Amino acid sequence: MTLTLRMAERLLLGDAETAPRDDVRFTSVCTDSRAVESGSLFVCIEGERFDGHAFAEAAVRAGAAAVVSSKLLDLDVPVFMVRNTVQTLGLLARGCRDAAHARVLAVTGSAGKTTVKELIAAMAQQDRSVSRNAGNLNNQIGLPLSIFRADPKAALWVMELGISKPGDMDELGVVASPDMAVIHNIGCAHLEGLGDLDGVARAKASLLRHLRPDGQAVVNADHPALLREALALRPDLVRYSTTDKDSPYFCCFTHNLAEGRGRYFIRTPKEQGHVEAPFCGAHFAENLGAAATVGHLLGLDLAALQAGLDALHVPGQRFACRDLHGVTIIDDTYNANPISMHGAIRTAHDMARDNGLPLVLVLGDMKELGNAARSEHEALGALLAECRPEAVFFHGEHAEDVARGCRCNGLVRPVAEPDALLRHWRELDAASSAAGAVVLFKGSRSCRMENYAQALRREL
Ligand code: ATP
Ligand code: MG
Numbered sequence: 086m087t088l089t090l091r092m093a094e095r096l097l098l099g100d101a102e103t104a105p106r107d108d109v110r111f112t113s114v115c116t117d118s119r120a121v122e123s124g125s126l127f128v129c130i131e132g133e134r135f136d137g138h139a140f141a142e143a144a145v146r147a148g149a150a151a152v153v154s155s156k157l158l159d160l161d162v163p164v165f166m167v168r169n170t171v172q173t174l175g176l177l178a179r180g181c182r183d184a185a186h187a188r189v190l191a192v193t194g195s196a197g198k199t200t201v202k203e204l205i206a207a208m209a210q211q212d213r214s215v216s217r218n219a220g221n222l223n224n225q226i227g228l229p230l231s232i233f234r235a236d237p238k239a240a241l242w243v244m245e246l247g248i249s250k251p252g253d254m255d256e257l258g259v260v261a262s263p264d265m266a267v268i269h270n271i272g273c274a275h276l277e278g279l280g281d282l283d284g285v286a287r288a289k290a291s292l293l294r295h296l297r298p299d300g301q302a303v304v305n306a307d308h309p310a311l312l313r314e315a316l317a318l319r320p321d322l323v324r325y326s327t328t329d330k331d332s333p334y335f336c337c338f339t340h341n342l343a344e345g346r347g348r349y350f351i352r353t354p355k356e357q358g359h360v361e362a363p364f365c366g367a368h369f370a371e372n373l374g375a376a377a378t379v380g381h382l383l384g385l386d387l388a389a390l391q392a393g394l395d396a397l398h399v400p401g402q403r404f405a406c407r408d409l410h411g412v413t414i415i416d417d418t419y420n421a422n423p424i425s426m427h428g429a430i431r432t433a434h435d436m437a438r439d440n441g442l443p444l445v446l447v448l449g450d451m452k453e454l455g456n457a458a459r460s461e462h463e464a465l466g467a468l469l470a471e472c473r474p475e476a477v478f479f480h481g482e483h484a485e486d487v488a489r490g491c492r493c494n495g496l497v498r499p500v501a502e503p504d505a506l507l508r509h510w511r512e513l514d515a516a517s518s519a520a521g522a523v524v525l526f527k528g529s530r531s532c533r534m535e536n537y538a539q540a541l542r543r544e545l
Contacts, residue, residue, distance in 0.1 A: 086111055087181045087237045088126065090151060090163065096180040097153075097165050097173060109150055114177065114233040116226060123148030128174050129155065130226065137170075153177075171225050175260040178229030182262060185237040187216065190379065191244050191261045193254070193292055194269025194305070195285065196425040197372045198223065198245040199400055200364075201269055204376040206243045208385055208393030213240040220400070223247035225256050232260070241383075246292065249453070250278030254288050258295025265382070266292050267303045267375050271311045272424025277455035283310055290314035293322075303378050305371055306332060323382065325374040327367070334381070336374030338367040341436055345406025345415075349373050351390070353381040360391045363399050365406065367435070368428025402535060404429060406436075409545045411520070413442075417527040418534040421451050423461050427468055429527050434472040437523040443475035445519065447506060447537050449528020450481030459486050466490020469497065475518055478506050480532055503540035510541060 091108040112124035118140035121127055127144035129137035138156045151163040155170050167173045192202050199221055206217040216239040218231035223245040235242050246257045271285045279285045293302050304315045306324035315322055326332035335352045342348055347365030380390050402419035417429045437444035454461050462483040469477055469491045477497045479487055484499040491497050500506050513519040528534040
């Protein structure tokens, strides 16, 4: 932990007001009073459900050495009074970022940020020390907390940045101030805040405004709107692709291996070859493409990428394939937006088709799509009509939109709880339509599709 009381004073108050007193190095920075330990800096944040100011006294009792607050508090430790405590958290994190030796790599996009971050970290760890955000801490609170927890002596920090409305990227970009930025993809996600696909492209590309002057931009060239916006900011950007074989950095999926593993072909300006990954499907090729590109720019070769893949801890609920008594369960229940939904369905469809097996889809709503919700669920229906699965079970308010887009009478069956799925499953089973099926579970976080996956696992 780099941050000290003096450093915080300097960052928040300026040098002039620094009181002459012994310095204290904070042991951690916390926004949750339950995580406070002796010597922590506690930052009061007003959330939707809780106001952190109400827990400031408890934080001090638990050992907090100082508090950042936007309300008057009477406490026995130094209190930094600020107007906006979230911005202050970012300001303090930026101070730590500037004080660290690490090269900072920021990854943003609509789908696959955590996967790409983990991939790059696993690869780079082969020859250097790396810190990265814990889990998915990627917003205006999570990114600073990730930075406070990062090792200031590490050679590389890999940080995922997640946004949901205009302006978010500027706030995150200022905090991360990256040496390298990967803009991975755009899709219809967070349209409630970002408007349309062009709005998503503009917002993601705006990270490039925050690159350090000698920084490097790395952009997925398969998304024309994104490429256009990014080129306007950084004509010298490095591009990777999964479709353009002439791209200097290219990656494509070749085939599925056993136990949910996949084989991919990669080419960089230095070398080309195959890697074996603990995930599968064409929609993960761009994740590997991003990692291979960054790897080459950092002086790492495909052998390091393969070693990283061998050591990779794949975060759960992200297209995790498991064979259970002859049925392939694909747990992709972490979340869903149109880009990841289409990718997952196409990949599951190919897995079933290549092995002559039935495909069963257990899907849930895609949330936060604003005005595009109806048309995006109709488009999902159209994809289902194309894939022709054995059965589709749909949980959520958009079941009718999906059925309308699908136009296959009776294919999309609404389900309200896991027991309903099990009743349908038993019927399929009795008609021998479920034997050896590939079953994909996917929906937005709030649909909790893992409950459906869990129910079927128990049934099997
Ligand atoms: P979040 O916005 O929640 O932080 P993320 O961008 O970090 O998400 P991941 O956590 O890596 O993304 O994956 C989220 C979902 O998208 C998972 O269901 C995963 O299987 C799927 N996914 C991962 N990479 C891709 C990709 N390149 N294209 C489509 N879907 C993907
Ligand atoms: Mg993530």
